Amino acid sequence: MTNAKAFAALADPTRREVFERLARGPSAVGELAHGLPVSRPAVSQHLKVLKEAGLVTDRPDGTRRVYQIDPKGLGQIRAWLDQFWDAALEAFKAEVERRDESEDSDNGKEEP
Amino acid sequence: MTNAKAFAALADPTRREVFERLARGPSAVGELAHGLPVSRPAVSQHLKVLKEAGLVTDRPDGTRRVYQIDPKGLGQIRAWLDQFWDAALEAFKAEVERRDESEDSDNGKEEP
DNA sequence: CTCATCAGTTAGTCATGACTTACGGTAAGC
C-alpha cells in the first residue's frame, strides 16, 4: 500500500522533527538544518524520503529550495487509521463486557 | 513523545499485517503466525513491540494468549496527525494561491 | 566571466532491528 512509505517516513525521529517544523511554516533546507543536530545533507536526504512519501512538496526559489507540508500523505495515514478506529473501539468495548461477565461468575456482583 | 513507539511499531510491514488481522478480531499468537510468512517467535516479538506501543492488549486463556487491538495507541497517533491537519491544509491552500498569482503575472507560456 | 551560496548525490561507515533456531516455563489432558 502507499501508506507504507508514509509510516516508514514518520518512524524516524529526525524526520518527524523536520515534519513538525514544516508544519509551523514553509522553510528551506538550510534553515531546517540550522537548529537540528544533523548535517545539511542528512536533512536533504530526509526531505527526499518525506517527498516520496507524499508528505511534503518542494518549490525552487533562486538557489534555495522551499519545502512545505503536503496534505496528501497525511490524509492517507488518517484514512488508514480511521479504517480501524471503529472496529478497535467496538472490540475494546466487547472485551470490557466480557471481563465484566467473567468477574460476575467469578466474584458474584459488580458495583451498581 | 509517546507516539514515537507507535509510529516505529507501525512502520514495519509485518507488524502492520498483524495489526490489521487483529482489527478483524482477537486472535492468539499461533493463529496469527499461521498464515504469515514468518515464524511464531517472530510474531511474538512483533506483538511485544505493539504492546509496548499501546496498540494491542493481551489476555491469558489457558496455555494460549489472546491479543486484541487497544484504542489507546491508535488515538495517540490520530491526535498527533490532527494537530497538523488544519495547518497543512491552510498552508497548502496558501501555496496554491501564491502559484496562481505567479502564473497570472507571467502569462502561461511553457518551454517547448 | 568569476566567485560565492545553496542544495542534491555518492561512497563508505556504523548502529539498529527483523529473523531463525534452540531453550525454558506453564496450563490442560492422559
Place this chain on the structure above:
DNA sequence: GCTTACCGTAAGTCATGACTAACTGATGAG
C-alpha cells in the same frame, strides 16, 4: 506422576538505513 500444546526469551546472523565527508550542479551578485 508424565506428556502435549502453546508461548516467551536468548543468542546469533544478516540486511537495512541514518549519518558524515567530499563532490557536482545550478543560480545570483560583483
